[in-house]
Amino acid sequence: MDNKVKFDDKLDKIFTYAKEYLGNLPKDIEVVLKTAFSDVKNLPTLGYNAKKTNDYNDVISLKEYVVKFVDKYTKGFENRPSVRTGNSSKTFPDPIVGKILSIRINTINNNDLKKIVDGHSLQMSIENIVGDLLEEYLSLRLADLGWYCCWGSSIDAVDFCNEKGELLQIKNSDNSENSSSSRVRNGTQIMKWARRKSTKENTFYWEDLIALTGAKNISEEDFVKFVSATIEKNPACIYVANEEMYK
Structure with a gap:
């Protein structure tokens, strides 16, 4: 074919x-x-x-x-963050990481060492869900403009599309883009947007997305509000193995 x-x-x-x-x-x-x-x-x-x-x-x-x-x-x-239940990671921390840390900082006790190692795994889980939160946030803010989320990777390397056939890939950070973003479909270039600049603190690209989509109601402040409300309403979307450890 x-x-x-x-x-x-x-x-x-x-x-x-x-x-x-x-x-x-x-x-x-x-x-x-x-x-x-x-x-x-x-x-x-x-x-x-x-x-x-x-x-x-x-x-x-x-x-x-x-x-x-x-x-x-x-x-x-x-399976969007506002309704899903997070699962435990199937990847176990490499024990050598804790060993190296205990050698480098030899005053650290075993309890604090475990918190740091487990906390790193938790941080990675949270970083992974940020992209999903961003996708859900934009699905709510862009729908009125005719941009719809391609949930479930139903279109490869494309996160949003519209009735004009325009294609948009979003990333949370500019250092997480991949080669698939450069593909051309049916003569249409996949547009790309990243929320933040990885090498400069507190630098975001919302104005670029506004220019691409015509949105007027998106911003970093609004995204933070959405994330806070979503996690407060559904904390189970992030799996925490031992919450008592952090209290």
């Missing part, structure tokens, strides 16, 4: 299958579906190889694919 194959002639069927499965067709899913199917390179595999098979030409296979796609999107949405 040609890598640039579009499914414009099948959009009505695609929307019908999604509507039958969901009972309705919310605007956000409609836009994400339309954007995803605008270019075969947007589509997650989900058991099919879109570039080498003709499965999408079969009505039944297309219906099955749409259901899987919607499930992927929905599961991503249902």
Whole structure:
């Protein structure tokens, strides 16, 4: 199958299958579906190889694919920070880290040493969730402007899309961008935005995102308020192995 194959002639069927499965067709899913199917390179595999098979030409296979796609999107949405329960890390701290720290600072006691090592793991978990919080925050602030979140990585390397077919990738920090951000889809460059500058304290790029999206109600202060309210309402989104240790 040609890598640039579009499914414009099948959009009505695609929307019908999604509507039958969901009972309705919310605007956000409609836009994400339309954007995803605008270019075969947007589509997650989900058991099919879109570039080498003709499965999408079969009505039944297309219906099955749409259901899987919607499930992927929905599961991503249902796992957003405001509602999810965090899981314990499956990665154990390297014991040599504590050993090196105890040698370097030989006055530290075992209890404080454990707090530092475990605290580092907790900090990493928190840093990982910041990107998810940013995604959820923007999903609320940008929807009225026609920008919709591609929940569940339903479009590879794209976090938001709009009805114009514009693609946007967001990152929490400018040093966490990856090579996929430079991809071009269907002649459309994936726009990139990072919330903060990693090498300069308290430097943020909200004005750049305002220019890209037309948003007027986003800022670092507003994001901090959102994060605070979200964590206070659902503290379980961040797993803490032993909260008593930090009291």
